[in-house]
Amino acid sequence: MADWFVNLHPILQALLATLFTWGVTALGASLVFFFKTINRKVLDAMLGFAAGVMIAASFWSLLAPAIEMAEANGGPPSWVPAVVGFLLGGVFLRGIDCVLPHLHLDKPIEEAEGIPTTWRRSVLLVLAITLHNIPEGLAVGVAFGAVAYNLPSATLASAIALAIGIGIQNFPEGTSVAVPLRREGLSRRKCFWYGQLSGAVEPVAGIIGAAAVLLMRPLLPYALSFAAGAMIFVVVEELIPESQAEKNTDIATLGAMLGFAVMMMLDVALG
Numbered sequence: 001m002a003d004w005f006v007n008l009h010p011i012l013q014a015l016l017a018t019l020f021t022w023g024v025t026a027l028g029a030s031l032v033f034f035f036k037t038i039n040r041k042v043l044d045a046m047l048g049f050a051a052g053v054m055i056a057a058s059f060w061s062l063l064a065p066a067i068e069m070a071e072a073n074g075g076p077p078s079w080v081p082a083v084v085g086f087l088l089g090g091v092f093l094r095g096i097d098c099v100l101p102h103l104h105l106d107k108p109i110e111e112a113e114g115i116p117t118t119w120r121r122s123v124l125l126v127l128a129i130t131l132h133n134i135p136e137g138l139a140v141g142v143a144f145g146a147v148a149y150n151l152p153s154a155t156l157a158s159a160i161a162l163a164i165g166i167g168i169q170n171f172p173e174g175t176s177v178a179v180p181l182r183r184e185g186l187s188r189r190k191c192f193w194y195g196q197l198s199g200a201v202e203p204v205a206g207i208i209g210a211a212a213v214l215l216m217r218p219l220l221p222y223a224l225s226f227a228a229g230a231m232i233f234v235v236v237e238e239l240i241p242e243s244q245a246e247k248n249t250d251i252a253t254l255g256a257m258l259g260f261a262v263m264m265m266l267d268v269a270l271g
Helices: 010-033 038-074 079-099 119-147 156-183 186-199 200-217 218-242 249-270
Strands: none
Touching: 010 156, 010 186, 010 200, 010 249, 038 079, 038 119, 038 156, 038 218, 038 249, 079 119, 079 218, 119 200, 119 218, 156 186, 156 200, 156 249, 186 218, 186 249, 218 249
């Protein structure tokens, strides 16, 4: 591992890590320069893969360390921070889901969620993926912030593994924004711009997550569990239903299992 990165402040580490995940989102969006459409089976497999990565990351990189930290800190039973943080993360995402105007993939404009608006369909599609990236950025930021406390369950290697896993699953998310926008009639450049823009929230969320745990160490187990709950909300509310919508259930399920295995391998091997 490069010494220059190890010696950086955790907030800078979180910023660089989330810039990487944003960059992979942009890389996924760049496929629009080569394809106007994408086979639905491939897209469903990619969405399933992203779901599998997020489920594995929620446990291996977030919930398990949160429980270990709570056990080491004493105080309330170790399951309390995990349960409370996890549920608060879901409630937080549900609140944003109710307020932020957005439209899920392949849904008619009449089924847009959030506050009613006259925004264009393309903007609503981008906001739907942007909603995914908030908990992902928070998760990476919290993981790097936790490293500052030199806890056995929060290592730099595990934080990097989480960032790599999130980055890998951001590739299909960038594609799932940019390519459908091309079918809407937008130019390739605009499709790419909107696709990569959906990941721009991750560095912001990453900095917030890292700063929060650095300022308030007692919140660390809750913060890790919060990020896990927010990610699981996204998986269950959107990624899995979308990957199964076109009846490609076996392909999407195998994609999810592969994603879970890849993230588990990264966390165990590197963390």
